[in-house]
Amino acid sequence: MCEAPLVGKGLDLGRLPLSHDYHLFGDDDTCQFVPFDLVQCPKCALIQAREIIPGGFLVPKHSWIKFSEPETHIPSLASTIVQILGLDDLTKIGCLSSKDESLALALKARGVHNFWKIDPLKDIGFEGNASGVAWVKDCFDSSFARHLRSMHGGTDVFIARHFLEHVATPSVFFDAVRQLLNPGGFLVLEVPDCEQGIKRIDFSFIWEEHPLCFTMNTFQRMIYRFGYRIVFSKAYRFPNETCLVAVAQPYADLSEREAAGSATTREFEAFEEFVSGFPNRRKQVRMFLEKWRLHGEVALYGSGHHANTFLQVHNVVDLVNIVIDDNPAKIGKYMPGTSIPIKSSTNLLSDRVVLCLSTLGFEAEARVLEAARAFTETGGSFQSIFPKSKNEVFRWLAGPKSSV
Numbered sequence: 001m002c003e004a005p006l007v008g009k010g011l012d013l014g015r016l017p018l019s020h021d022y023h024l025f026g027d028d029d030t031c032q033f034v035p036f037d038l039v040q041c042p043k044c045a046l047i048q049a050r051e052i053i054p055g056g057f058l059v060p061k062h063s064w065i066k067f068s069e070p071e072t073h074i075p076s077l078a079s080t081i082v083q084i085l086g087l088d089d090l091t092k093i094g095c096l097s098s099k100d101e102s103l104a105l106a107l108k109a110r111g112v113h114n115f116w117k118i119d120p121l122k123d124i125g126f127e128g129n130a131s132g133v134a135w136v137k138d139c140f141d142s143s144f145a146r147h148l149r150s151m152h153g154g155t156d157v158f159i160a161r162h163f164l165e166h167v168a169t170p171s172v173f174f175d176a177v178r179q180l181l182n183p184g185g186f187l188v189l190e191v192p193d194c195e196q197g198i199k200r201i202d203f204s205f206i207w208e209e210h211p212l213c214f215t216m217n218t219f220q221r222m223i224y225r226f227g228y229r230i231v232f233s234k235a236y237r238f239p240n241e242t243c244l245v246a247v248a249q250p251y252a253d254l255s256e257r258e259a260a261g262s263a264t265t266r267e268f269e270a271f272e273e274f275v276s277g278f279p280n281r282r283k284q285v286r287m288f289l290e291k292w293r294l295h296g297e298v299a300l301y302g303s304g305h306h307a308n309t310f311l312q313v314h315n316v317v318d319l320v321n322i323v324i325d326d327n328p329a330k331i332g333k334y335m336p337g338t339s340i341p342i343k344s345s346t347n348l349l350s351d352r353v354v355l356c357l358s359t360l361g362f363e364a365e366a367r368v369l370e371a372a373r374a375f376t377e378t379g380g381s382f383q384s385i386f387p388k389s390k391n392e393v394f395r396w397l398a399g400p401k402s403s404v
């Protein structure tokens, strides 16, 4: 954000398997690995990956790999946007990726109909999996914005949910959007929050696709730094994650930058505590799983990036027997870089599993917990890898709380 050198020591996790690089054989050694070293800028306090992985490397090889974001807050966010910005049927709205479709639908239901969205094939010539944003993250610059403007004209509102955390050079993104917007236009941003993870010493937010890890403070400071004033901002809190939303408008007077403020001592202390808490948390997680393994098998529920990070960062690949996922495309494959098989949920009952750890978002977690009642009612323990506080390793959901 501020271009200060990233000189400090961070949380160097070495090389992690690419989280969507599932493979067909347990002894496959072709898995791709990426470096992950999480550092904090000593000047602006932005938490970020020291090395940023190019989008071309992150595009999923398989068409069946999908990305999803929390959606519960979308109706409320749409109502707020219509109310604050006074949108009507003449308002032209641009959307960056498929992640913006749900908000577009909610705005349509509220009487706004004039939309356009970047077309991977027509606008970029991209033919691969465009479910995430790896295909567009490195090409969204001023010349691309001029191309979009020539196709769609000026835009009153541009929506980019869950994009900013992926980009290597945020100033380029903010400059590009300024070229897309009509005078008085607005940018709607949403990013995942990492502050809860930092406070709870919970490493599961770490993901190779997110080189930028925001707190509300760094998110807001970045928006002001790159020439926008915030007209609405809110943290939408869910049990396992928080989404930071801002609606912002370009300003011309550089003195408005002052409103950004600067990093506080507390922000640096929080990251230091997080990094120094790592060895102990890793030990606690291993010990917890070792105790359960004395009684039977351990399963993870969900095979997405949270599961991959959990296994690798805590060094517990040898303690997890199976990963449960009902996606037919994933069943029968193996977790990236491991020989842990992915199996359907029927295996929760038949495979002697005593502990099942959910790696799911809160919406899926509630559904799965209900469906897994037969497992917990016959003595299985269901817990979440996302703890509620820094004093617990996991969040208990159902069944026995401990192995003793």
Ligand SMILES: [Zn+2]
Pocket (backbone or CB within 6 Å): 001, 002, 003, 004, 041, 042, 043, 044, 045, 046
């Ligand atoms: Zn900085």
